[in-house]
Amino acid sequence: MIHLHNISKRFGEGPNAVNALKNIELVVPAGRIFGVIGASGAGKSTLIRCVNLLETPSSGEVIVNGQNLLSLSRRELNQARQQIGMIFQHFNLLSNRTVAENIALPLQLRQVDKASIQQRVLELVNLVGLDGREQAYPAQLSGGQKQRVAIARALATNPKVLLCDEATSALDPATTKQILALLGEINQRLGITILLITHEMQVVKQICSDVAIIDGGELVESGRVGDIFAQPKTEQAKRFIAATQNDDIPQALQAELKPGGAALAVRLTFSGVAKDTEQLHQLAQHYQVGVRFYQSDLDYVDGACFGHLICALTGENAAQLLLALDGVKVEELGRV
Numbered sequence: 001m002i003h004l005h006n007i008s009k010r011f012g013e014g015p016n017a018v019n020a021l022k023n024i025e026l027v028v029p030a031g032r033i034f035g036v037i038g039a040s041g042a043g044k045s046t047l048i049r050c051v052n053l054l055e056t057p058s059s060g061e062v063i064v065n066g067q068n069l070l071s072l073s074r075r076e077l078n079q080a081r082q083q084i085g086m087i088f089q090h091f092n093l094l095s096n097r098t099v100a101e102n103i104a105l106p107l108q109l110r111q112v113d114k115a116s117i118q119q120r121v122l123e124l125v126n127l128v129g130l131d132g133r134e135q136a137y138p139a140q141l142s143g144g145q146k147q148r149v150a151i152a153r154a155l156a157t158n159p160k161v162l163l164c165d166e167a168t169s170a171l172d173p174a175t176t177k178q179i180l181a182l183l184g185e186i187n188q189r190l191g192i193t194i195l196l197i198t199h200e201m202q203v204v205k206q207i208c209s210d211v212a213i214i215d216g217g218e219l220v221e222s223g224r225v226g227d228i229f230a231q232p233k234t235e236q237a238k239r240f241i242a243a244t245q246n247d248d249i250p251q252a253l254q255a256e257l258k259p260g261g262a263a264l265a266v267r268l269t270f271s272g273v274a275k276d277t278e279q280l281h282q283l284a285q286h287y288q289v290g291v292r293f294y295q296s297d298l299d300y301v302d303g304a305c306f307g308h309l310i311c312a313l314t315g316e317n318a319a320q321l322l323l324a325l326d327g328v329k330v331e332e333l334g335r336v
């Protein structure tokens with residue numbers, strides 16, 4: 001478990017001082033994947049770096065795995081840090097070391113014997129899906145593979161907590177999905193608590209169970225991801241959620257729009273009330289309405305459906321169908 005208790009962090013003194021974190025209270029229960037989201041400069045990096053004391057808070061308490069880190073001696077802190085792995089946006093691999101040597105580094109620093117290191121490196125290489133690349137150098141790897149090496153290195157000492165500092169921000173969307181899937185698998189298989197920071201709601205949506213939103217160094221909202229998506233309370237939360245949704249009308253539909261067309265084009269927005277689109281299919285059958293789909297941008301968070309569908313409805317009862325849809329926002333886009 002991670003507990004940041006009343007954490008503040010000030011950089012500098014006097015009129016130029018920056019209050020990067022203001023009275024942050026954050027509890028990350030063991031075994032969760034917890035996301036902290038915020039715009040650039042919000043204080044995310046400072047916050048996550050306070051968890052392993054890469055940054056020392058100006059005030060407050062940092063409690064990880066039951067230990068108050070600020071009360072430990074240097075030696076005790078080094079011990080405690082072995083329980084806290086960390087990965088970074090730019091991977092931070094040593095370029096003159098191979099994959100295997102990068103992963104072995106934390107174990108060599110702990111003077112683990114050679115045979116055990118070799119064994120552990122093989123396990124970790126396998127865990128992150130890099131079998132056969134042990135002797136490659138970082139320059140010979142893709143971004144996703146480099147992050148896999150960094151994950152393996154972070155896990156070498158069997159930490160209970162993994163901190164991810166914008167770990168997918170330098171990766172393309174497909175690679176981001178794969179790395180997030182790997183982090184999800186590690187959380188499930190090894191029971192490791194993951195705290196990640198990101199500026200993308202998409203990342204939170206894919207793997208986090210909980211999310212906290214920070215803005216100007218303050219924690220403005222936090223809760224289960226499904227609840228925040230269904231009922232965002234603050235403007236900041238609404239903005240992050242809106243950024244994950246695509247409001248454009250697809251070109252294929254735009255080209256077909258014509259006054260007096262036989263079908264009614266609509267955007268149906270799902271915001272977590274419905275579980276899926278089954279209701280639409282049932283009503284279409286009941287009212288004998290034809291449905292032609294143009295775009296589907298739906299996500300499922302905590303068993304509820306979010307996002308939108310763009311479709312065209314034909315049949316006399318199209319308006320009745322729309323009235324009968326429960327918990328779905330309807331926007332008419334024109335006729336086709």
Ligand code: ADP
Nearest residue numbers: 011018020038039040041042043044045046047
């Ligand atoms: P984020 O990760 O959300 O982009 P940061 O935690 O990096 O935000 O920064 C929060 C604020 O603290 C910013 O105003 C930034 O300029 C300031 N800051 C961060 N690190 C330092 C530092 N070492 N010295 C001075 N100011 C800093």
